[in-house]
Amino acid sequence: MIVSRMTRTSVLCLCLALSLCYVAVAPAETLQEIETSACALPNRLRSYEFSFEARTERSAKKYESVDVQQSGSNIRVKHRWKQGEALHSDPAIAKTDYAFNGVDYQWFSPHLSILNVSKQCRHPTPYWTPSPLMYPYYWLTGQQANWSDTKIRETWQERFKAAKYIGTETEDGVEYEVVSFPFPQMNMDDVHVFFAKDLSYYPLRFCAYLNGKPVYNFKVTRYKTFDIDGGMFVFPLEAEMHIGDDENGFDDMFWTISEPSIQVNPDLDEDLFTIPPSRAKHFTDFDKELEKGVTPSFDVADDGRDIVHPELQPSPWRRGKIFVLVVLNLVIITFIVIRYKRKAG
Numbered sequence: 001m002i003v004s005r006m007t008r009t010s011v012l013c014l015c016l017a018l019s020l021c022y023v024a025v026a027p028a029e030t031l032q033e034i035e036t037s038a039c040a041l042p043n044r045l046r047s048y049e050f051s052f053e054a055r056t057e058r059s060a061k062k063y064e065s066v067d068v069q070q071s072g073s074n075i076r077v078k079h080r081w082k083q084g085e086a087l088h089s090d091p092a093i094a095k096t097d098y099a100f101n102g103v104d105y106q107w108f109s110p111h112l113s114i115l116n117v118s119k120q121c122r123h124p125t126p127y128w129t130p131s132p133l134m135y136p137y138y139w140l141t142g143q144q145a146n147w148s149d150t151k152i153r154e155t156w157q158e159r160f161k162a163a164k165y166i167g168t169e170t171e172d173g174v175e176y177e178v179v180s181f182p183f184p185q186m187n188m189d190d191v192h193v194f195f196a197k198d199l200s201y202y203p204l205r206f207c208a209y210l211n212g213k214p215v216y217n218f219k220v221t222r223y224k225t226f227d228i229d230g231g232m233f234v235f236p237l238e239a240e241m242h243i244g245d246d247e248n249g250f251d252d253m254f255w256t257i258s259e260p261s262i263q264v265n266p267d268l269d270e271d272l273f274t275i276p277p278s279r280a281k282h283f284t285d286f287d288k289e290l291e292k293g294v295t296p297s298f299d300v301a302d303d304g305r306d307i308v309h310p311e312l313q314p315s316p317w318r319r320g321k322i323f324v325l326v327v328l329n330l331v332i333i334t335f336i337v338i339r340y341k342r343k344a345g
Contacts, residue, residue: 027165034177035160038201042137042150044228047071047268050235051261052132055254062088067261068131073148074273075100100146101273108275115277118286132239132255136203136220139193142185166192177201183208186216199225202234217242226264235262 049069055062067078077098081088088094097108107116134145140159141149149155159181166178176194183191191208195201204223208216222238237257244250277283 030177031160031163031165031179034179034195034201035156035163038195038203039153039156040231041200041202041233042147044231044233045147046265048133048147049261049263049266049268050133050257052255052257054132055256056252058254066131068133069268069272070147071268071270071273072102073100073146074102074270075146076272097275099273099275101270104274106275108280110279113279113281114284115275115280115282116284116286120287120290132220132236132257135218135239135241135255136206136236138185138218139181139183139191139203139206139208169194174198174204176204188216191216199223199234200232204234213245215243215245224259224262228264233264235264 047070049067051065051067054064054066062081062083065080065082069076075098079096079098081094095110097106097110099106099108104117104119105121108114131147134141134147134150137145137150140155162182164180166180169176169178171194175197177197179193179195180190181193183189186208189209189212191206193203194205194207196204205217205219207214207218210216218239218241220234220236220239222236224235224237226233226235235257236255237259239255241253242250243252
């Protein structure tokens with residue numbers, strides 16, 4: 001009888017110990033599974049092209065119309081500000097073309113026939129127009145990211161070192177594994193990323209917190225899946241972002257991708273990523289201007305501030321109006337966040 005009681009006690013202790021081990025080990029195993037599966041998704045998309053529209057209101061008549069083509073790290077973007085079907089009236093920003101060919105970052109204004117080129121700076125480049133394809137990975141790469149940045153294994157590993165497993169959550173019929181990460185890109189407390197289990201742990205949405213309050217929400221609301229090399233790839237068709245709270249109000253952004261425009265892994269001509277200088281009447285080598293100290297190096301910090309290298313003393317740029325307009329658009333998403341922080345403060 002004593003032996004029997006001791007046996008039952010031992011079994012209970014063993015079960016308790018095993019359950020505690022499971023609690024300790026399961027989150028780590030889940031995080032590893034999420035990282036491995038989610039990291040594999042971007043690598044399936046080697047090249048692409050698509051068109052999208054971005055609005056600050058769902059039915060706004062003024063919007064950004066953008067065509068994107070990318071192969072590897074090379075990218076070409078045609079950006080148009082539109083008012084209904086017509087171009088926005090300001091020629092300085094109505095039409096702009098961007099390209100990166102692996103060597104040069106290029107910005108071309110067809111209206112003004114101005115071409116700027118730099119080997120050092122991502123300005124001017126397309127990165128100020130947040131792509132709905134890129135934005136689900138903003139928590140991973142930060143603001144000025146190229147699609148090739150989402151494929152860097154070391155970046156995923158580094159982010160997941162600081163990850164905390166939150167648990168499982170179901171919303172609108174979608175089952176998520178929720179993971180918390182530090183969110184230095186916006187100087188917020190942390191960001192909860194919702195990995196959709198049935199979509200190979202695609203990060204369908206995220207929510208960032210400031211002072212313990214959810215103030216920054218992004219979600220892909222409609223998507224299309226592709227079978228690429230026997231694996232799934234998720235291509236967003238609609239996405240939206242909301243920054244703020246009931247007390248301070250909200251700022252919004254809505255993206256819509258034209259489904260017929262999507263091309264997955266097309267063969268793109270490499271010449272596409274170089275804007276011929278012959279198209280421009282005015283050509284500026286940004287790097288030479290920097291060396292002369294004529295203009296500062298306009299790097300942009302994660303919080304949206306321009307970083308001016310201290311060794312360069314900038315003088316007024318004669319195309320100041322154009323530059324200001326471009327930079328204002330470059331940091332549009334970050335500006336919204338900073339505006340909210342000031343309201344909340």
